[in-house]
Amino acid sequence: MSTRTVNQKAWWLVVPVLVLVGFNAIIPLMTVVNYSVQETFGNNRFFFEGVKWFEMVIHSARFHDALKRQLLFTAIVLAIEVPLGVAVALAMPRRGAWASVCLVLMSMPLLIPWNVVGAIWNIFALPDIGMLGWTLNKAGVDYNFTRQPVAAWATLVAMDVWHWTSLVALLAYAGLSAIPDAYYQAAKIDGASAWAVFRHVQLPKMKHVLTIAVLLRFMDSFMIYTEPFVLTGGGPGNATTLLSIDLVKIALGQFDLGPAGAMSLIYFLIILLLSWMFYRVMTLGEAE
Amino acid sequence: MARIRVEQVRHSYVPRPTREADWALKEVDLEWADGGAYALLGPSGCGKTTLLNIVSGLLHPTAGRIRFGDADVTASPPGERNIAQVFQFPVVYDTMTVYDNLAFPLRNRGVPEARIDPRVREIAALLDLEAMLPQRAAGLTADGKQKISLGRGLVRSDVNVIMFDEPLTVIDPHLKWRLRSKLKELHQHIGLTMVYVTHDQTEAMTFADHVVVMHEGTVVQVGTPVELFERPRHTFVGHFIGSPGMNILPCALDNGVARFAGQPIRTANAVARAPAGARTELGVRPEFVRFASAGIPVRVAAVSDAGRHQIVETRHGDTIIRLLVDEAERVPADSAHVSFDAAFTQLYVDGWLAGAGAA
Amino acid sequence: MRRATWLVPALYIVFLMLPIYWLLCMSFKTTNEILGQFTPWPQNFTLENYRKILTDSTWYMGYVNSLIYVVINTVMSVAVALPAAYAFSRYRFLGDKHLFFWLLSNRMAPAAVFALPFFQLYSAIGLFDTHIAVALAHCLFNVPLAVWILEGFMSGVPKELDELAFIDGYPFWKFFAKIFLPAIAAGIGVAAFFCFMFSWVELLLAKTLTSVAAKPIAATMTRTASASGYELGLLAAAGALTIVPGAIVIYFVRNYIAKGFSLGRV
Numbered sequence: 020m021s022t023r024t025v026n027q028k029a030w031w032l033v034v035p036v037l038v039l040v041g042f043n044a045i046i047p048l049m050t051v052v053n054y055s056v057q058e059t060f061g062n063n064r065f066f067f068e069g070v071k072w073f074e075m076v077i078h079s080a081r082f083h084d085a086l087k088r089q090l091l092f093t094a095i096v097l098a099i100e101v102p103l104g105v106a107v108a109l110a111m112p113r114r115g116a117w118a119s120v121c122l123v124l125m126s127m128p129l130l131i132p133w134n135v136v137g138a139i140w141n142i143f144a145l146p147d148i149g150m151l152g153w154t155l156n157k158a159g160v161d162y163n164f165t166r167q168p169v170a171a172w173a174t175l176v177a178m179d180v181w182h183w184t185s186l187v188a189l190l191a192y193a194g195l196s197a198i199p200d201a202y203y204q205a206a207k208i209d210g211a212s213a214w215a216v217f218r219h220v221q222l223p224k225m226k227h228v229l230t231i232a233v234l235l236r237f238m239d240s241f242m243i244y245t246e247p248f249v250l251t252g253g254g255p256g257n258a259t260t261l262l263s264i265d266l267v268k269i270a271l272g273q274f275d276l277g278p279a280g281a282m283s284l285i286y287f288l289i290i291l292l293l294s295w296m297f298y299r300v301m302t303l304g305e306a307e
Numbered sequence: 308m309a310r311i312r313v314e315q316v317r318h319s320y321v322p323r324p325t326r327e328a329d330w331a332l333k334e335v336d337l338e339w340a341d342g343g344a345y346a347l348l349g350p351s352g353c354g355k356t357t358l359l360n361i362v363s364g365l366l367h368p369t370a371g372r373i374r375f376g377d378a379d380v381t382a383s384p385p386g387e388r389n390i391a392q393v394f395q396f397p398v399v400y401d402t403m404t405v406y407d408n409l410a411f412p413l414r415n416r417g418v419p420e421a422r423i424d425p426r427v428r429e430i431a432a433l434l435d436l437e438a439m440l441p442q443r444a445a446g447l448t449a450d451g452k453q454k455i456s457l458g459r460g461l462v463r464s465d466v467n468v469i470m471f472d473e474p475l476t477v478i479d480p481h482l483k484w485r486l487r488s489k490l491k492e493l494h495q496h497i498g499l500t501m502v503y504v505t506h507d508q509t510e511a512m513t514f515a516d517h518v519v520v521m522h523e524g525t526v527v528q529v530g531t532p533v534e535l536f537e538r539p540r541h542t543f544v545g546h547f548i549g550s551p552g553m554n555i556l557p558c559a560l561d562n563g564v565a566r567f568a569g570q571p572i573r574t575a576n577a578v579a580r581a582p583a584g585a586r587t588e589l590g591v592r593p594e595f596v597r598f599a600s601a602g603i604p605v606r607v608a609a610v611s612d613a614g615r616h617q618i619v620e621t622r623h624g625d626t627i628i629r630l631l632v633d634e635a636e637r638v639p640a641d642s643a644h645v646s647f648d649a650a651f652t653q654l655y656v657d658g659w660l661a662g663a664g665a666a
Numbered sequence: 667m668r669r670a671t672w673l674v675p676a677l678y679i680v681f682l683m684l685p686i687y688w689l690l691c692m693s694f695k696t697t698n699e700i701l702g703q704f705t706p707w708p709q710n711f712t713l714e715n716y717r718k719i720l721t722d723s724t725w726y727m728g729y730v731n732s733l734i735y736v737v738i739n740t741v742m743s744v745a746v747a748l749p750a751a752y753a754f755s756r757y758r759f760l761g762d763k764h765l766f767f768w769l770l771s772n773r774m775a776p777a778a779v780f781a782l783p784f785f786q787l788y789s790a791i792g793l794f795d796t797h798i799a800v801a802l803a804h805c806l807f808n809v810p811l812a813v814w815i816l817e818g819f820m821s822g823v824p825k826e827l828d829e830l831a832f833i834d835g836y837p838f839w840k841f842f843a844k845i846f847l848p849a850i851a852a853g854i855g856v857a858a859f860f861c862f863m864f865s866w867v868e869l870l871l872a873k874t875l876t877s878v879a880a881k882p883i884a885a886t887m888t889r890t891a892s893a894s895g896y897e898l899g900l901l902a903a904a905g906a907l908t909i910v911p912g913a914i915v916i917y918f919v920r921n922y923i924a925k926g927f928s929l930g931r932v
Contacts, residue, residue, distance in 0.1 A: 023758045032753035033765065035746035036809055043806040044772050047783030103678075110674035123920050124679050127686065130912025134869045134884045135905040142692065142898060143685045150688045153704040181682065188678075201394040204365050209459060210386045210415040219400045219411075242776040245869040249888070263778035270782040271874070283779040290774050 054280030072281035082282065084257070085265040086289075092261055093240045096179045100236055103180070104187025105229070108195055109221070111188075122192070125185040137249025140178040144250075164251065168258035171251050175259055178246060183239070187232045194228035195221060230301045237297055241290055262286055309376035309467050311362065311500065313337040316371030318357055324369075331357045333524040335371070339468075339502070344494050346515035347504045350547070354524040355504045356472055362502070363390045363470050375467055391460020392470045396477050397452030401445040405436060408444050409458045416463075430462045433493065450482045454489075461497070468500040475510065487514060508548050520544050536592075537651060538575075540660045545590045545653075551618060554596065554628050556589040558654075565589055565654050568603045568623055573649035578661040588655045593618065595648035596630035598639065602646035603628070610638050621645065686909070692902035700898045715903035725904065728883030731797060732866065733911070735880065738801035739808060740861040744854060746805075747812035752842070754813065755820035756828065769810040777870045780806070785874050799875045800882070804868060808861040815860065819853025859919055866911065883908055 055072050057065040076082050107125075112118045128136070146152040146163045155162040164170040198221065206216045244263035247253070253260035253268070260268075266286060270279035318332040327333070332354045339345055347355040360366035362373060364385035372381045380388050400408050409427045431437045434454045439447065444455055453474055460469050471490075475483045491514060494501050505511050511518050512532040520527045520535065520543075528540040539545035545553030558567040563579045565572045567589055574589070581587050605621035605628060617632045621643070628645060632638055654661040692700055693715055694708045719725040753759070754766055784803050785794075793799040827849065831841040847854065869884045876882060887904050 026757040029753040029757035029759045032749035036750040039805045050783040110671040132867045205398040208385045209412040223402045266778040
């Protein structure tokens, strides 16, 4: 990358991207900003209200609850998916026909439309006629995700783990495949145990892909909408109403443009901030 | 410290080998004395890395045995053979300091910390790495990292042999000779058996006491650099070693006397007759060919300047004969005669030195 | 532990396949059987659900619509990303680093934030309920991703290749098309794969921006769940069919999955 030449005319190559993304990003965001500082009583008439909506959102208990639920959800799924994905990648054969079969099967959940994912688990977990629900209840567990908040959360987490762990596993697998054999050979000669090999050879070499995996999973789980919406609709009550679900309810459901606008901006800012922090922490000490 | 025996080792990477070409090592039988410096020399694909990995235990041979001293180690893993290996590109543990890298093999074997410290410093001093001990290994240059790899091998006091698999590949040219001299110095100082795999004849000839030349999975010749140069046992060795390589001239055999260009040529070796249909050739290095007033008539085709001497390419009919001429000497312009130094002219039958027998 | 390590991927894959198996089971059952009681496999095997979907245009047009906007989006995203990625990879220009990070930040934008604004924006320019609207909207996420992936692959191609071509007298477009693109073919494949994947699975924006003419299959499916009162068999069959394009795509890229996921940068 150090051989890049300075050339301002390169801007022309970037213009199409700028137009396309800018159109989709800037105009809507301006709309959102607009709404966030205005009040409307219908009839398309707007009145400037300053930071009223921001204050309202930041102090609203409803927002706090949704934020807490979201943070809890993201923390839980990251804690499960990252170690599980890495463990699966470590245990997979590094080459051969079985490796291809494994990879193909593992990729399948990633390519299912998100509403179908929600629908599959919805029916899978139905207490009386779903395979999971029926089996659990038969085994003596009193399980009904449509009525019990804990069951709803457990099902939600299980669904997300089912859906996205493969992304971590595939990325980790790619990172592991890039490690030359000589490192394993040298470790054998040095008499290193399996744990030492993991700690000193595999983990350091996977650092880059793991950063990508954790960042992607963090961002996507924080923004999640469709799957939980189809699975539980945010219920029972609002037990599983995560941030996106709450926002869409306010924006498209209630058409409360002001609060929706303010909440949108705060939401976006939170993600940017947390992602930036995550990124800094994970690339600490990495001299590129 | 031990004598290493490679007994009738054959190896194939294919699960069920059927043809000759499936075998990476066709039959290798070698013995390496304790404390010697050996080179495995040959072109890419000749099987030298395969052989190296079999000796170090990273590969289990399809057939044959490996002995260290009297013990049969064929089934032992590398960790139990007390060997060290330096790979083609530097293998260091990036997250650890240079000190921890060197201490790693000892810590894995449960050596008490009190004994590790002096040993690590001793090896670091030997390799000129003392100043860098507290630094992170990832920050060193390629030759520094290779020294760490080497150090990890030397730090264990029970090492039998150190194997090198083309270790200078990624080193900058001007640092190559420094590292090479360091290796030679280490060998003289410590006296461990060292086996050095390379395709570069200069590296092999300057490092080793004995060179094992390999070609297509077999050992073609084992000898000192001088022996390989003056008495190659196979035309491949003659051709591969030396720059430019040996002249290989098809000849006829007439009652024990070689004939080329209609003239009898005196050779250092002789054979009464060759089997019917065998290919007979003369081998003579350009260093031992001279212009003469009488001898084989040739036409001068090209002259290239190689510094202290000139390489003259002459032709007799379709055959090319090269000779080396002093830089100051005048080269005949068109036609001339050349003669061969009989003491260094060899007769080869089917590629092998006549009278020496195959392998 | 050595010999049992295959258990880990094996158990994991069983876990992954179970819900899919269940979905397939249900797609071959009648809704009555499903609602009646739990059966591990179809007692009365039926193809009725699939027949309904493949013959009823309100159903199969959903698939067609989805495919249309996904393909449009993939082609668009990769096409505009190529020159931009080339610029980021080969040149330094005023604000290039900031531009790159701004692009990536769009990948972090929650779709929920954009649902309402997109609805208003695309209605305002008269593109509501068209395939092009969804294709354009998805560019918000896919173009930054495509640029990121392609830039990684392009940086792996030495600049000497470009310089050699210019010395040989190739005009820029000829060099790009005949020399450069084949060199990053794997990267284009990976970028196209990811764009296809994200566009195919995304629901919120696709549903918000369409109503009848360009209704994606996802929207049709949610209609079924609420209106006709849980036609589960039909729903299951529809869902099963949505897995098919994904399965086909994976089959074609199966050899590149491991390498491709490295995004050219690992």
